[in-house]
Amino acid sequence: MLMRKVPVFVPASPWGLRLPQKFLFLLFLSGLITLCFGALFLLPNSSRLKRLFLAPRTQQPGLEVVAEVAGHPLAREQESPPNPAPAVPAPGEGDASSQASTRRRKVWLRRTHPTGTREMATVARSSGSTALRPQEGGIPFSFDFNAFRSRLRHPVLGTRADESKEPQSLVRAQREKIKEMMQFAWRSYKLYAMGKNELRPLTKDGYEGSMFGGLSGATIIDSLDTLYLMELQEEFQEAKTWVEENFHLNVSGEASLFEVNIRYIGGLLSAFYLTGEEVFRVKAIKLGEKLLPAFNTPTGIPKGVVNFKSGSNRSWGWAMAGSSSILAEFGSLHLEFLHLTELSGNQVFAEKASVLPAPPTSEWWKVKVLLVSVSWQVRNIRKVLRKINKPFGLYPNFLSPVSGNWMQHHVSVGGLGDSFYEYLIKSWLMSAKTDVEAKDMYYEALEAIETYLLNVSPGGLTYIAEWRGGILDHKMGHLACFSGGMIALGAEDAKEEKRAHYRELAAQITKTCHESYARSDTKLGPEAFWFNSGREAVATQLSESYYILRPEVVESYMYLWRQTHDPVYREWGWEVVTALEKYCRTEAGFSGIQDVYSSIPNHDNKQQTFFLAETLKYLYLLFSEDDMLSLEDWVFNTEAHPLPVNHSDGSSRAGGRL
Numbered sequence: 001m002l003m004r005k006v007p008v009f010v011p012a013s014p015w016g017l018r019l020p021q022k023f024l025f026l027l028f029l030s031g032l033i034t035l036c037f038g039a040l041f042l043l044p045n046s047s048r049l050k051r052l053f054l055a056p057r058t059q060q061p062g063l064e065v066v067a068e069v070a071g072h073p074l075a076r077e078q079e080s081p082p083n084p085a086p087a088v089p090a091p092g093e094g095d096a097s098s099q100a101s102t103r104r105r106k107v108w109l110r111r112t113h114p115t116g117t118r119e120m121a122t123v124a125r126s127s128g129s130t131a132l133r134p135q136e137g138g139i140p141f142s143f144d145f146n147a148f149r150s151r152l153r154h155p156v157l158g159t160r161a162d163e164s165k166e167p168q169s170l171v172r173a174q175r176e177k178i179k180e181m182m183q184f185a186w187r188s189y190k191l192y193a194m195g196k197n198e199l200r201p202l203t204k205d206g207y208e209g210s211m212f213g214g215l216s217g218a219t220i221i222d223s224l225d226t227l228y229l230m231e232l233q234e235e236f237q238e239a240k241t242w243v244e245e246n247f248h249l250n251v252s253g254e255a256s257l258f259e260v261n262i263r264y265i266g267g268l269l270s271a272f273y274l275t276g277e278e279v280f281r282v283k284a285i286k287l288g289e290k291l292l293p294a295f296n297t298p299t300g301i302p303k304g305v306v307n308f309k310s311g312s313n314r315s316w317g318w319a320m321a322g323s324s325s326i327l328a329e330f331g332s333l334h335l336e337f338l339h340l341t342e343l344s345g346n347q348v349f350a351e352k353a354s355v356l357p358a359p360p361t362s363e364w365w366k367v368k369v370l371l372v373s374v375s376w377q378v379r380n381i382r383k384v385l386r387k388i389n390k391p392f393g394l395y396p397n398f399l400s401p402v403s404g405n406w407m408q409h410h411v412s413v414g415g416l417g418d419s420f421y422e423y424l425i426k427s428w429l430m431s432a433k434t435d436v437e438a439k440d441m442y443y444e445a446l447e448a449i450e451t452y453l454l455n456v457s458p459g460g461l462t463y464i465a466e467w468r469g470g471i472l473d474h475k476m477g478h479l480a481c482f483s484g485g486m487i488a489l490g491a492e493d494a495k496e497e498k499r500a501h502y503r504e505l506a507a508q509i510t511k512t513c514h515e516s517y518a519r520s521d522t523k524l525g526p527e528a529f530w531f532n533s534g535r536e537a538v539a540t541q542l543s544e545s546y547y548i549l550r551p552e553v554v555e556s557y558m559y560l561w562r563q564t565h566d567p568v569y570r571e572w573g574w575e576v577v578t579a580l581e582k583y584c585r586t587e588a589g590f591s592g593i594q595d596v597y598s599s600i601p602n603h604d605n606k607q608q609t610f611f612l613a614e615t616l617k618y619l620y621l622l623f624s625e626d627d628m629l630s631l632e633d634w635v636f637n638t639e640a641h642p643l644p645v646n647h648s649d650g651s652s653r654a655g656g657r658l
């Protein structure tokens with residue numbers, strides 16, 4: 001009415017609409033657009049639509065692509081300034097007179113799980129669903145850490161039953177010894193190489209390497225959860241402080257998608273799930289974003305190398321002349337990427353799709369859209385692999401990310417193939433046994449491996465050979481020795497009639513791998529060992545005789561121990577501890593050796609990050625109770641970083657089905 005009286009201010013539109021009508025119409029229109037756009041990302045199987053709307057999969061960085069669709073040019077990542085929040089001190093540190101400090105110490109000491117009595121609690125800024133504010137470099141989310149912890153079946157660090165029963169037990173002393181080794185490895189690294197990727201113990205300096213695109217501190221990130229697990233509180237605090245203050249993501253080199261994922265993303269995710277500390281979650285998600293350009297290929301199968309500066313990608317030069325992606329690399333992203341999705345809170349985004357999200361320029365919005373795309377990407381890998389024709393049901397190691405065809409029929413459960421199989425069975429377990437597709441793919445692949453690759457030597461040793469278009473190389477790599485543990489882990493969910501068989505197979509393969517250690521002068525195993533010309537489980541040339549502190553054999557001992565409690569696995573594990581001390585320990589850290597058949601060690605001058613992440617962790621777990629990082633609650637990624645099983649019914653989860 002009032003408006004009619006003042007037509008000079010409210011002219012009718014050329015379409016005959018008045019201002020309130022226009023306003024309502026525009027509101028309706030914008031709501032409609034938002035709905036449609038949300039659906040584009042959230043509806044299942046929307047890949048065709050996405051292709052239509054998103055820029056073609058060229059060399060465009062993924063984040064840019066997603067952001068530009070929404071009409072929001074993306075500022076290149078600016079690393080947030082180091083978190084100024086004071087570190088939570090370990091007991092005994094800090095100013096005892098300060099109230100704040102006392103409070104923090106209490107927090108450090110508090111056990112977070114209702115039944116847990118031994119956990120280092122570092123939940124000061126993390127309980128509930130709090131988050132750093134965007135201006136602090138945080139990513140708001142609705143992940144409820146306390147709810148997550150309450151769903152765990154066991155206290156994270158277990159109850160240490162053996163300690164209460166037998167305080168001076170042998171196993172406790174053995175565990176303490178392994179803890180001392182970790183402390184020594186860490187302190188040596190800290191003294192000579194803090195902030196660098198790896199320690200060189202002979203030259204007493206640090207080494208950056210070329211796999212991480214300019215990222216630093218690989219040893220630190222890889223060590224976080226092991227330090228936490230061993231309750232090395234002071235060392236954990238040092239590591240965490242470094243991550244807060246010095247772990248910068250504004251780097252510009254070329255990185256291995258696989259290595260950054262399993263070591264950095266895996267390490268940060270575990271550290272977050274163990275402690276609830278926001279800094280780990282935020283850095284994991286931001287680093288995840290930087291990996292996305294690797295997926296910009298015609299098939300969506302990522303290439304192995306991503307350029308952090310240009311956002312371009314490429315395959316390794318050695319991978320069929322730069323034409324192929326590697327099975328173990330693109331097949332070992334699922335666990336971490338689903339957790340990245342989970343921790344971004346994007347299920348809330350899905351649920352609220354009909355409600356306008358936060359202003360589209362916010363970090364929050366971009367990350368959510370991005371991570372929906374991330375989980376789609378890893379699920380797409382599965383789809384491609386499911387569809388493609390597989391020779392005899394086997395998965396070759398080289399696949400073209402352009403055509404989606406196999407590039408060579410080389411099949412291996414060791415290097416190039418290994419963790420692809422591992423991630424299938426672990427995806428099943430991590431999904432709380434709901435990801436049936438992964439389970440089916442795993443058992444089908446295992447059947448094919450058994451049929452075509454499995455052999456028994458004349459001396460009665462079971463081994464998994466390598467397959468080259470039908471011809472077998474009768475060798476096993478050290479890397480393939482993880483398979484004993486994997487087969488043991490998967491045995492319980494196999495068809496009833498196969499379970500005992502898989503348990504036995506796992507034990508036999510692990511025994512063979514032990515033989516490769518036992519038959520050397522150092523009692524450490526070579527990089528590869530053969531079964532031909534009358535020789536069994538030994539390397540046949542010097543170039544395969546080295547040992548670089550790898551974990552796969554002790555990894556299998558740990559799984560077999562948990563499954564059988566046969567004391568032989570602890571005996572074998574202790575042989576490794578003794579050998580590591582004798583041949584790999586140097587004045588300034590642990591080093592690999594160049595020839596396991598020589599009792600005079602020739603050190604390679606490298607303390608590999610996986611020695612702290614995996615070898616020492618698996619050894620420690622081998623001498624711990626089964627409820628420490630219980631397999632009911634956790635799966636280990638291929639760098640031994642524990643990621644939680646999705647115990648929820650899925651309805652309240654942020655990232656949907658894990």
Ligand code: DMJ
Nearest residue numbers: 419550551552610638639
């Ligand atoms: C680790 O980085 C991982 O276990 C990976 O899957 C294979 N190789 C090394 C350790 O040997």
